[in-house]
Amino acid sequence: MARIAPSTIYNPNFSFGFITVPLQPPATPSYTDSAKGVSPQEVAFWYHLIRLGNIFSLPSLQRLLALCLITLSPLGSSIASAQWASIRGRVTDVKDGQPLPGVHVVIGEAGSSTGTITNRDGYYIIARVRPGEYEVTFSYVGYSPASRTVSLNFDQVEHVNVSLEPDLTTLNEVVVETARPEHEHTGSAGFLTVRPSDLERIPLPGLSADLAGYLTSVPGITTAGDQGGQLYVRGGTPTQNLFLLDGIPIYQPMHIVGFYSAFPAEIVSFSNIYAGGFGSRYGGRLSSVVDVSSRNGSKRRVVGAASIAPFLGSVRAEIPLLRDKISIVASVRESVIERIAPEVLSEELPYRFGDRFAKFHAFLNETSHVAITAISTTDQGNVAGATGLANDIRWENKAVGARYFYLAQTFPVLTELLVSVSSFEMQSGPTEAPDQTSRVSGFNGAINFGYLLGSWEAHFGLFAQSTGYRYNLDERNSDDEQEFIAEGGTYMDLRFFLRDGLSIEPGFRIHSYASRGQVFAEPRFRASWSPKSAPWGSTFSFAAGLYHQQTVGVTSDRIVTDVFTAWAPSPPFRDVPRSTHFIVGWSGRPLAGVSATVETYRKLIDHLAFPEVSESVRPDTQFLTVEGVSNGVDLQLEVTRRRWFGKVGYGISSVIYEADGEKFRPPHDRRHQLSSAFGLSLGLIRIRLGWQYGSGLPFTQLAGFYDDIPIDVSSRDFHTSPGEPSIALGESFGGRLPAYHRLDVSIERTFTWPIVEATVQLGAVNAYDRSNLFDLDLFSAERVNQLPVIPTVGLKIEVK
């Protein structure tokens, strides 16, 4: 395999485009060599950017129309006066026509080659290529490489589409399913790309690998355990994470049983995960981004799968409607654990959840496609057992969105148009008369552009959102709170690929909340350096950025198990919560098949509203303004061999909040986290083990009991009135819950027929039956444990 010089590797998450103005740019001098000055493409880029700026002088409706016209108009070929050639195209899986992101595309000879990798849509562009004859090589782990010979003239734009064939000789080996493309260990600070094969490494009950299971194995990402569906990323809280599915915001995609989310491996093409330091394309959250791209569905033949296991059953189908052009994919998963637990385990496990996903995808032509994605999730359960704390919780997400992607005919430009609506509703208390309710719904629109100009790229875009909030923290005694907020803004990320493997990405994001009259400017910066002289193929990376979050989640924060969250706009009389990230990382491959990463981070949080410690959040709950700091170090080591793999991650972190001069550790301050996974492949049999450990989470202990004596201004009844037994809370979050750890094991055997594959899985969750504490009723001392040992038997039948 040809090794690409690091300086020519582009980030795989590029997918944006540029402004296509239906007017010609002003006449420019003819350049034949970029070394002598700027290229025509660069002139065009700045011209179009200025045109974009002029649009802001128009009235708002006209602006919108103008933007649409500019974006959707094909770039006239007359605009191209380039003296360079370029190669572009799409790489797909020959089996089902699925685009392959991350494929290495190299022209020239190894060592002196130039290349790129395909983006999330399987597209690639190699711009500014000197005229001549080249061999273009396409390689991707698990697939047989392919090559094409192209002859390029001045101004020529050569389209080369390729379908790669799976490498059948290694299909059943662990290495095929798990090895990462070489470039990915050099992922920059806080960033991680996760593929379905990564998800399948983590043993889960049943045969439905899931992004949630993977996330909880990543150092720096913690949960309260296996219930509740709350995710804490490097000191951030669950509502500070931005989840996107094909660009659609999903407010709470994690299911009530923590192994599962709305993102099963079967529908995921890949996921970009930013534990912090994310670029200016993303905003509106303080902590992290999980950007999931779903599969388009097979375009060659009908494929599908059905599985049943103690936790859930699932059905997925991918149907080509027009061969190689149009497809749909649909997936339905519903839990069964709540129905079988009383019979099989003699124990109530009152967790009901499910998700439904559908996607329509169509190639409009060789350079554009459109997709419509819809998803809904439901969750219901009692995460606090009989303690009565936050019991009977329910939530559901509903979202639908469309994405249009366009690769310009001549210029190295990608354009993406996103439109979506998304809603989230949550209730706690009895179904017929909930105690607390929250509903948030919003419209989101964005236009993203990317100019890919060889040694540098410009990614920029416009976005607009309108969000409606309605919540009630005390349904019986108060009216709903309602508010509506509109947001708009723009961003730009520049990427410069400099010498000796150095790339820098300065970025800037400006967004405004019109109804509040607030404007925020957020500088971002990312950099990575892969010096050729460094041992072990080392890459050093850095990321920093400023972030604001106007939409906040109001929770009790008393204990991580109280999961009710009311989404609301940040109160107008408070400063908008803000965070600043700094990440420094190193990654390398000290040995063949061994990759290692080390990252240290510091996350500063300002103006965070934190409720005073009480049983639950109520309308009269007092909120403190806290400043927080999260520091930590994450280590990860992966070993991949022909028949086995091992992965160990360790994270040490410290989260401290300060309010009114007093410091305390919030309830998600998990100091130590260790996760490991091991897989062994013996022909058609696979054995997997996963072990997780998390040190105890803070909680507020009791100072003791007392009688709450009623006292009245007008009487002296308090002299002899009996009191109501009550608890006096001690130092806020001064105690620690016991450590959490769990071993999951599974063994699978696959039976293969010509087009059908059946997999049988035996396994156990919490194999040594650790009594992990989930919730503790301070009054009664009743404890609620997390999942007990649960033996599992699963069957999956797949039509390939």
Place this chain on the structure above:
Amino acid sequence: MIAACDTGVDRFSDAESDFAFNVSGAIATESDTQFVRVQRIRNTVEPLPGDLNAVVTLSETNSGRAVTMTDSLVSLGDGNIDHLLFAVFDVSAGFLYRLRIEGTDGDIATATTTVPDKPSLAVAPATVVGARTTQAVSWNGLTKTPENAVVFYRVARSEAEQPQIVEFPYTLRGRLVRDGWIAELRLSDDLRIVRQQLEIPQDDDQAVFHGVSMRLRIPSPEWSGGLEGRNIEGGVGFFGSVGVFTERWNIGEGAIDNLGFINGQQ
């Protein structure tokens, strides 16, 4: 590793800074004896009546006057017993008072309250419109509606009999204005009811009007602090004060005559 194997959890904090006492009480200007309930914070839900092992002191910070409160056990409505501390100690409007509970083990809880200042009363002349007689009274300086406002009429059947007192609630009949709280006394309406209650015929002109007064109960700011239990340092519960202020005034003779009473005001 040993800690990792442990599944137990201690729900009680052993931090020294935690609370030791539960305090419930309110001092009032209307009484020369003050009371306060004090409990030890305990580690059982059920009460543990035992020795309090604490000295409770009430002091007036303006003057330095202080008293050690006497411990007593009282039977509660549910059959349990509890510590009720008392002291003969009159309190004055506008003064700051401190309650201090010091356990023999060194635990300390304190609370302070400032007794509300007495507002000044302004009374307008009675107004007669037809058969209706009213009078506006204004308590200047109040910024909140008083917790309790009561008007007392002292009326006797005849000059030979002792006057009797009939009270009317007026808390909801007043309103806050810029300078204070104002209420309009419905003299004719109220005294008609007084006659009914004292069984004086409405046309009897031998009844004697001895006077009218009004009493306000004004809570200290601690009462409006939202959650109870927020003003005890080193403990939980509530400690506040109540200013009880009564003012008496005379109604003009013409109005008394118009109301059909003999003027007995002094």
